[in-house]
Amino acid sequence: MNIIVLIKQVPATTNVKIDDKTGTLKREGVEAQVNPFDLYAVEEAIRLKEKFTGKITVLTMGPPQADRALRETLAMGCDDAVLVSDRAFAGSDTWATSYTLAQSIKKLGNYDVILCGKQAIDGDTAQVGPGVAEMLNIPHVAYVKKIEKIENNSAVVERFMEDGYDVVETPLPCLFTVVKEINTPRLPSLRGMMFSKKAEIKHLNAEQIEADATKIGVCGSPTTVMKVFTPPQRQGGERIAGEPQEQACKLVGKLKEIKII
């Protein structure tokens, strides 16, 4: 089974500053980590490989420093790593990112399953996984909490819902985004770390993935960030003291005062 895992390098802290001019995250000088949700995808890929044998390719789009995030996943047990990097990709929104990743996957070819985390902890959009699937024209299931079985070129998975879970059957190849309930990611092993240190990371640029220049980077991004702000916190409200009867009277009075009743 050939598995592709999409990962993202994100800031290692939730305390990230926002660029006032562009409204986007300031990533410079902040320590980076693999997006925690993506580690569940990596772990699930390794478990599938242990079960069915095969090869795991990890793919990320990002600056050259994203090399480190890829090596972390190699140390856990992935086989190959690909970094899609080009100045032309700078400023990509989720649409342009999905396009870029989909083009890269077409270039790599030959896959049965694509795994991603449910969302990245910096942008929190949860759009790129499904976006990639759409652009590859393959089915996807988001918020997968269990891969029940894979056989005869189809998979049965459990999709996490607010009020329980759905059991979904889908043909392969398919893209799954996974939630943290799916597994516990392993730590790297010493052998894995040695392998990862020496491993060669494949680089792809815009030309190599045959990207349409109008669909990548800032120019290819239909999203414009108007303003980023923290919604005002809810005020504490007013506490009405007294005996229950007294409280009820006061409450009705107040509600009448503001013309709610």
Added chain:
Amino acid sequence: MEYFFTDEQKMIVELAKKIAQEKIKPVRQQYDESGEFPWEIVKELAQADLMGLYIPQQYGGFGGGVVELCLAVEELCKVDGGISLSLAATALGTFPILLFGTDEQKNKYLTRITKGECLAAFGLTEPEAGSDAGATKTTAVKDGDHYVLNGTKCFITNGGVAEIYTVIAMTDKAKGSRGASAFIVEKGTPGFTFGKKEDKMGIRASATCELIFQDCRIPKENLLGREGAGFIVAMKTLDQSRPGVAAQALGIAAGALDEAVEYSKTRKQFGHPISGFQAIQHMLADMATQVEAARALIYLTARAIDNKEKDISGISAMCKLFASDTAMKVTTDAVQIFGGYGYMKEYPVEKMMRDAKITQIYEGTNQIQRNVIALDLIKKSAKKK
């Protein structure tokens, strides 16, 4: 401090730190309270390839030595001095096989230890033979193709949970210490059972148990080294393993120092963080100095051993002595800096102080270490003349 470690050695530190922080820290208090054996962590250590750190690659190990073992133990013990003993005590039980085992014995046992399939333990101490190992009462009598073991070993770390035991027993009592031999005994051998599991002051997540031999027949192939070499096996093993105990002590001390520094910055009295008071600063300064000195001595000793230097008994005893006294002193001071909170189980330094005490006692009390150091001095002085 830059100690000029290789990239591989730095990797070991990074990995051990990750395991300590992510896997051990959340459960350390629970294991300290229950005294259960932390199998889930043993699995993590094995999966991370740490169990075979000091075992040659031909037996599936990482091919490191005492330096690598010490680095891992130090890092793990910064968070918990008991849980990581599963690794350190396995090393103690494995060293006799590494040092004196035949190719057959090495192939048979080392590969299993490397894979993390089983733990090992070393059985020397007896109820009436602690520091005075010459008073060993356990006997091994040759009977055809077998040795028959009788006797009791006590306070054996990893006792009951390990599969492979290296045990010292008398093959010829008349010869005294020259009549002892070392054997490999596997768990499950008829006549080999376990006595009571000890309820300890500290390192409670480590299993400490009696080994009981009653007409326990083991194949003669399980003799380690030659007959009569038991005490040499034991002494050479301890020379190798002392930096490991020292690294355990160092880790506990360094962990307590970190906790004390952090706490002193947040704890306010008289309107100021207590880290601003010179009384606290001087305590922290002394603690840090002792920790760094212990670290330097341990790394030096471990490197000397890995470089196959012959004359290591003295320095090996020194690093165990110094690091464990440091651990006791530094953890006691850490509790003092925490004040009333330090005495409570809710804060980690109370446990660190309990864990530290054993490092002054086992694998040779610090009084015995001083004997070893003094004897070494006197021997060398005599040679000069």
